[in-house]
Amino acid sequence: MILFGVGSASVSAAFWEMDEHPMIHDPSMIKEGNTWWTFGTGEVDKNGIRVIYSQDGRNWNEAPVIFPQPLNWWSQYVPNHTSAQWAPDIQYFNGRYWLYYSVSSFGSNQSLIGLLSTDSIESGNWRDDGLVVRSTTSDNFNAIDGDLVIDENGQPWLSYGSYWSGIKLTKLDAQTMKPTGQTYSIAARPDHPEGAVEAPSITYKDGYYYLFVSFDKCCNGLDSTYKIAVGRSTAITGPYLDKFGNDMLYGGGTIFDTGNDKWVAPGHQDVLNNNIFVRHAYDADRNGLPSLLINDLYWDSYGWPTY
Numbered sequence: 001m002i003l004f005g006v007g008s009a010s011v012s013a014a015f016w017e018m019d020e021h022p023m024i025h026d027p028s029m030i031k032e033g034n035t036w037w038t039f040g041t042g043e044v045d046k047n048g049i050r051v052i053y054s055q056d057g058r059n060w061n062e063a064p065v066i067f068p069q070p071l072n073w074w075s076q077y078v079p080n081h082t083s084a085q086w087a088p089d090i091q092y093f094n095g096r097y098w099l100y101y102s103v104s105s106f107g108s109n110q111s112l113i114g115l116l117s118t119d120s121i122e123s124g125n126w127r128d129d130g131l132v133v134r135s136t137t138s139d140n141f142n143a144i145d146g147d148l149v150i151d152e153n154g155q156p157w158l159s160y161g162s163y164w165s166g167i168k169l170t171k172l173d174a175q176t177m178k179p180t181g182q183t184y185s186i187a188a189r190p191d192h193p194e195g196a197v198e199a200p201s202i203t204y205k206d207g208y209y210y211l212f213v214s215f216d217k218c219c220n221g222l223d224s225t226y227k228i229a230v231g232r233s234t235a236i237t238g239p240y241l242d243k244f245g246n247d248m249l250y251g252g253g254t255i256f257d258t259g260n261d262k263w264v265a266p267g268h269q270d271v272l273n274n275n276i277f278v279r280h281a282y283d284a285d286r287n288g289l290p291s292l293l294i295n296d297l298y299w300d301s302y303g304w305p306t307y
Contacts, residue, residue: 016057018292024038030121040052045083049088097118098116109142112135113146151236161197162198197213222288266281276294
């Protein structure tokens with residue numbers, strides 16, 4: 001359980017209560033020292049990646065955006081990119097914090113995943129580590145929604161992908177954190193008219209790799225249809241099977257979170273330390289504002305995630 005200080009008392013809850021759930025889209029969260037940091041897609045028509053921070057997980061503050069101005073090299077690969085950058089993923093590995101992010105435009109797979117790193121998030125001193133992977137309109141995948149995972153042997157991998165032919169996975173060089181080897185396909189929805197699967201997040205626990213993905217559509221406020229699905233595999237490269245044995249490469253996936261009347265269309269999830277589950281959902285009480293949701297994450301006797 002997570003303990004929150006409320007006056008002189010402490011309460012525990014699986015759902016992280018907040019005085020006001022902060023606006024954020026596509027959240028990824030990490031803890032440095034005593035501070036929680038959450039990174040998310042930038043606001044529409046504004047430059048940068050959004051950053052918020054908290055000392056207690058309940059009260060959140062704004063930090064300066066990353067990329068108040070676009071980097072010059074982005075336009076070499078994505079000339080018509082949006083001003084806001086999308087879907088950051090923050091992870092700690094080998095003494096540094098690594099922040100993968102996406103540069104693209106809506107409805108196009110002319111996209112790239114870039115990389116920043118730092119030895120201290122609080123310092124705000126980020127190193128530009130450049131291009132990681134790109135896609136063009138002649139490719140059958142979309143290079144956005146990168147997610148770093150470290151396998152059971154300490155080897156880094158990057159999963160990514162949105163729509164088109166689905167979710168991809170590639171091994172990374174542990175020094176450069178760039179791809180070094182073949183690309184695997186691990187999830188797709190070939191029978192869906194739009195192939196609506198994106199935002200992979202992989203975590204390893206007790207002999208299994210768990211792949212969380214978001215199905216259907218985000219970004220339409222209360223008209224969004226996002227939902228979160230999961231499958232697992234004994235190998236990081238798959239196959240990832242749902243509870244009924246369906247392969248996620250062919251449309252499988254056990255639905256994990258569909259939201260409720262208050263929190264609509266949850267998605268773009270992030271798993272931290274196998275015991276914290278982060279995502280955004282659209283707040284029905286605030287006209288569909290994309291908002292941060294955090295739960296303690298539990299696991300049932302069959303090894304499947306629950307909360």
